[in-house]
Amino acid sequence: MDHLVFDNRFVRELPADPSDAPHIRQVLGACYSHVRPTPVRAPELVAWSREVAAMLDLDEADVSSSRFAEVFAGNALLSGMAPYAACYGGHQFGNWAGQLGDGRAINLGEVLNGRGERLELQLKGAGPTPYARRADGRAVLRSSIREFLCSEAMHHLGVPTTRALSLVATGEEVVRDMFYDGHPQAEPGAVVCRVAPSFIRFGNFEIFAARGDLDVLERLAEFTIARDFPWIEGSPAERRSAWFAEVCERTARMVAHWMRVGFVHGVMNTDNMSILGLTIDYGPYGWIDNFDPGWTPNTTDEEMRRYRFGHQPRIAHWNLLQLANALYPLFRSEAPLQAGLDRYVATYDAESRRMQADKLGLAAFTDADLEMTDALHRLMTKAEIDMTIFFRALARLDLDAPSLAPFEDAFYSPEGREAYGGELQAWLEGYAVRVRQENRPAAERRARMDAANPRYVLRNWLAQQAIDAAEQGDYGLVAETLEVMRRPYEEQPGREHYAGRRPDWARNRPGCSMLSCSS
Secondary structure, rough: OOOEEOOOOHHHHOOOOOOOOOOOOOOOOOOOEEEEOOOOOEEEEEEEEEHHHHOOOOHHHHHHHHHOOOOOOOOOOOOOOOOOEEEEEEEOOEEEEEEEOOOOEEEHHHHEEOOOOEEEEOOOOEOOOOOOOOOEEEEEHHHHHHHHHHHHHHHHHOEOOOOEEEEEEEEEEEEEEOOOOOEEEEEEEEEEEEEEEEOHHHHHHHHHHHHOHHHHHHHHEEEEEEEHOOOOOOOOHHHHHHHHOOOOOOOHHHHHHHHHOOOOOOOOHHHHHHOOOEOOOOOOOOOEEOOOOOOOOOHHHOOOOOOOOOHHHHHHHHHHHHHHHHHHEEEEEEEEHHHHHHHHHHHHHHHHHHHHHHHHHHOOOHHHHHHHHHHHHHHHHHEEEEEEEHHHHHHHOOOOOOOOOOHHEEOOOOOHHHHHHHHHHHHHHHHHHHHHHHHHHHHHHHHHHHHOOOOOOOOHHHHHHHHHHHOOEEEEEEEHHHHHHHHOOOOOOOOOOHHOOOOOOHHHOOOOEEEEOOO
């Protein structure tokens, strides 16, 4: 690992907190605070991603060394690392929350790999920082497994995301009240190493705008454009306008992918929105099982359902509006910011239509097709039909004699099948007529559909099974689940149970259908 080259521009070019004191405080006029990870008692490597290791020019010998676990648990630093925690704010559940910051995430540094790519390394659960807000800065094994697996699963699904290099158990216990109901329990702790070109969030800009610290706001914006969007050129005004438009475009594509695969982020606060349009901060997320636009996995959001599945495109637009408000002092004109927001709407509409066409096996997607898709979604909701199973099976439909046969495994109840089977049959017949109109080769259509409709997604109950085993000291299911999620669009003989619908025991079990921000 000593060959890793660190070029830490964030700490070199942006203003630092003048205090190195570890106590919790308001940090003013600074983008970050110097902080070191807190060592743990007995670091043990649980899992790692070979793809992310390769991105960092690390091989199996590096990962299998005892030193690897020491470094990526926070017990040791490599030469060139410059650990820090970032200062940012954010809107949480629609309300301004003030300073938030990296309360338990510690950035180790920026690696330049052999291909000239810049990748930040960040430990989550590595101990307290000045932004810890009375917390211990640690993370539990259950949430760390979920973050590790989902980061990699999303990448292999083709969804823009931060990545995960490693998952290390700490050998220590962490006390958490999972549902904030007065029943705290001691749980095993863990640390995840997250990897991304940048961990800058919308909230990094919001905090300085809220405080009227426009000098730092401008420095951060110019830094972000120069480091993370170096291809953008022109005058300062032109560069900022093009930058904001690209942030809006990237966010639109990310959310369109979420909707394509049935992913629900669960906590789309502005401090959880990446400036690069990457899915970031895997907390109370979930995958749609039975199709339901109103579903959210986050118990904290159970009443308002602000971050429900079907509302995610609107929330992303609202979050971009808050970013635009924060950046307004640098533009002094609404026009370029409104143009960026309009770009979001246009990009999301185009990407959503393109992805829906792929899911349905259509070469073009008309307004009539949009109505047909909306009708299908309403029917799937009423009949409790599994989203992933249904769309994967749709490519196997006999267009000359459409029937419900390919979809029997997608119904969650015999009652739903009986009550709505007739409506679904009618929809399938109309769909078959529409597909036949294009007269495309069947093999081409099916290949396109299979590339858009995964066979395997990281359903919460699958992650929970891996967690249950890991908490008993068996990490085999974590590795096996990761292996399955590496090839989500392929048939994997012998692993069909990973593609099954949610079992009855998981319908209301904590960790499967009910999650919280506690981790």
